[in-house]
Amino acid sequence: MEKLYISGRLCMCPKTVLHIKRTLAGGKGTITAMIRQEVTPSDVLGEGITSSGFHNINLSKELGVNPNKALQYLKIKIGQTIFQGELIAQKSGMIGGKKNIIAPEDGMLDFYDEKSGNLKMKLAVKKNKLVSGVYGIVDYINHQAGEIIIRTQATIVYGILGSGKEREGVLTILGSAGDFITGKHITENLKGKIIVGGSLIFPNTLSSVMAIEASGFIAGGINVSDFKAMSGGKLAVSKQWSDIGTTVLVTEGFGMAPIGDNIFDILKSHENRFVVIDGNNKRLILPTNKSESMIDTRRTKLPETFCELLSGDVFNIELSLGKKVRVLSTAFLGMQGVVESIDKSETKLPSGVITYLVTVSGKRKIRVPYQNLEII
Numbered sequence: 001m002e003k004l005y006i007s008g009r010l011c012m013c014p015k016t017v018l019h020i021k022r023t024l025a026g027g028k029g030t031i032t033a034m035i036r037q038e039v040t041p042s043d044v045l046g047e048g049i050t051s052s053g054f055h056n057i058n059l060s061k062e063l064g065v066n067p068n069k070a071l072q073y074l075k076i077k078i079g080q081t082i083f084q085g086e087l088i089a090q091k092s093g094m095i096g097g098k099k100n101i102i103a104p105e106d107g108m109l110d111f112y113d114e115k116s117g118n119l120k121m122k123l124a125v126k127k128n129k130l131v132s133g134v135y136g137i138v139d140y141i142n143h144q145a146g147e148i149i150i151r152t153q154a155t156i157v158y159g160i161l162g163s164g165k166e167r168e169g170v171l172t173i174l175g176s177a178g179d180f181i182t183g184k185h186i187t188e189n190l191k192g193k194i195i196v197g198g199s200l201i202f203p204n205t206l207s208s209v210m211a212i213e214a215s216g217f218i219a220g221g222i223n224v225s226d227f228k229a230m231s232g233g234k235l236a237v238s239k240q241w242s243d244i245g246t247t248v249l250v251t252e253g254f255g256m257a258p259i260g261d262n263i264f265d266i267l268k269s270h271e272n273r274f275v276v277i278d279g280n281n282k283r284l285i286l287p288t289n290k291s292e293s294m295i296d297t298r299r300t301k302l303p304e305t306f307c308e309l310l311s312g313d314v315f316n317i318e319l320s321l322g323k324k325v326r327v328l329s330t331a332f333l334g335m336q337g338v339v340e341s342i343d344k345s346e347t348k349l350p351s352g353v354i355t356y357l358v359t360v361s362g363k364r365k366i367r368v369p370y371q372n373l374e375i376i
Contacts, residue, residue: 004319004342004356008375011251012262013156015293017300019139020154020276020285021166024048024146025128031141033148038294039132041274041287045148050126055104060117062101063091067117078109088119133168133274134287135294139302151302153293155270157251157263157284161222163230164247164279169194169215171275171286173267177220178258183208190214194247194277194284196267199258199334201226201248209246216247216277218267218284220334221257247279252326257334260326262376317375325360329372336376337362 024031025048033045059074060067073089076082082103089101106124113120136152172193174181179198186195186208194216195209201222209217227250231242251259259267266286276285319325319339327335337360346354355369 004370005316006319006325006370006373006375008317009158009160011158011260011376012266013158015153015288015296016156017151017153017297017302018156018285019149019151019302020134020136020287022130022132022148022150022168024130025126026050027146029127029130029146031143031146031148033132033138033141035138035141037138039134039136039138039150040291041131041133041135041289043132045130045132045138046146048128048130048146050128053123054110055107055121055123057088057101057119057121058117059089059101059112059119063089063099065091068114070117070119071112071114074109076109078112081108082106082121135289135291136287136297137294151297151300153288153297155266155286155288157266157286159218159249159251159282159284160253161227161250162248162279162282163227163242163244164216164277165243166276166278166281167194167215167247168274168276171196171267171270171273173271174198176258177261177264181205181219186212186214188212194218194275196259196264200256201250203229206230206244206246206248210244214246216249216279218249218251218259218277220250220252220259221255222248222250224254227254241280243280247277249277249279249282249284252334253328255333260334260376261336262324319358319370319373319375324376325373326376327360327366327368327372328374329368332366332368335360335362335364335366337366339373340365342370 024046029048031046060070063070063073073091075087084103084105086103088103091099108122110122111120134152136150139151140149169192173196174185175198181197183204191212193214195214196218199220201219203226230244251263270286273289321339323339340361341359343357347357348354357367358370359367
């Protein structure tokens with residue numbers, strides 16, 4: 001029998017020293033970190049300032065009165081500063097009880113529209129402390145852009161599909177690698193988190209993730225039509241730049257597929273930790289949460305520019321007994337196992353294709369054409 005070669009793909013790169021970028025909220029504020037400073041995950045790098053926005057309250061609707069009468073129930077004058085939790089307006093009920101309107105955030109009552117009944121509240125400028133999130137060394141600082149580049153050690157997980165710019169958050173796992181996560185599982189407490197969500201990304205799940213402003217969502221598979229909608233109608237999976245307001249990473253490919261065991265195990269070991277997701281570069285960065293990682297970080301020198309690490313190239317490798325593989329065929333898509341045997345003679349399949357069959361032993365034992373396998 002001739003030698004058989006199949007494709008391989010770098011899906012994980014452990015203990016890699018790389019640069020990560022930390023940015024002040026709003027890109028403005030004060031950076032207190034210094035070049036060559038060694039930092040721990042809890043160290044404060046600076047304080048960012050988010051620009052003020054507006055919050056609208058339909059005062060007449062909330063109080064149940066005509067728009068031209070709602071102003072008489074205000075407890076704070078227009079133009080006056082108000083703090084979160086403070087009483088904005090109050091109306092007594094017909095049979096006792098009171099209807100209270102409470103300030104959702106700090107700000108100022110800016111304007112009341114007597115036609116619509118809308119009360120516009122100008123929100124106060126917020127200051128947010130930026131913590132390091134990693135063990136590392138500050139290599140570069142851009143005060144104008146509010147950016148700090150930190151050299152750190154991490155495990156990089158590479159996906160097959162992705163969309164969205166680089167975002168950060170705490171990794172939160174919902175269920176097992178093969179579960180179906182729907183919109184009802186997405187709750188407000190997941191805001192800003194990076195969610196691990198099972199074997200398929202449903203459109204209503206993604207809508208809920210965007211609505212609560214989660215940073216990212218990771219799943220095993222996605223339907224072709226949903227990916228095209230997310231990526232502007234295109235299907236160029238090799239180099240697709242898009243952003244829908246949250247970052248998505250798909251680890252296995254199109255269709256329903258549980259997240260691979262090797263990837264899911266490393267995700268579980270980083271649950272509730274700070275991570276960085278980058279959909280456009282199809283990768284997840286899992287910083288090492290051990291102080292000993294500083295030994296490698298100190299002795300590793302990186303280029304004096306912030307480099308984007310892209311996923312590894314696909315390569316060909318000889319198929320042999322004992323190799324760990326991933327199944328690419330639809331029926332068993334995403335299944336992982338070890339090559340137990342390789343037929344020495346070819347088999348003619350019902351489709352008419354003549355090929356070598358390989359026995360793969362994992363959660364089940366299957367026989368598949370060698371072309372339907374990928375080295376991992």
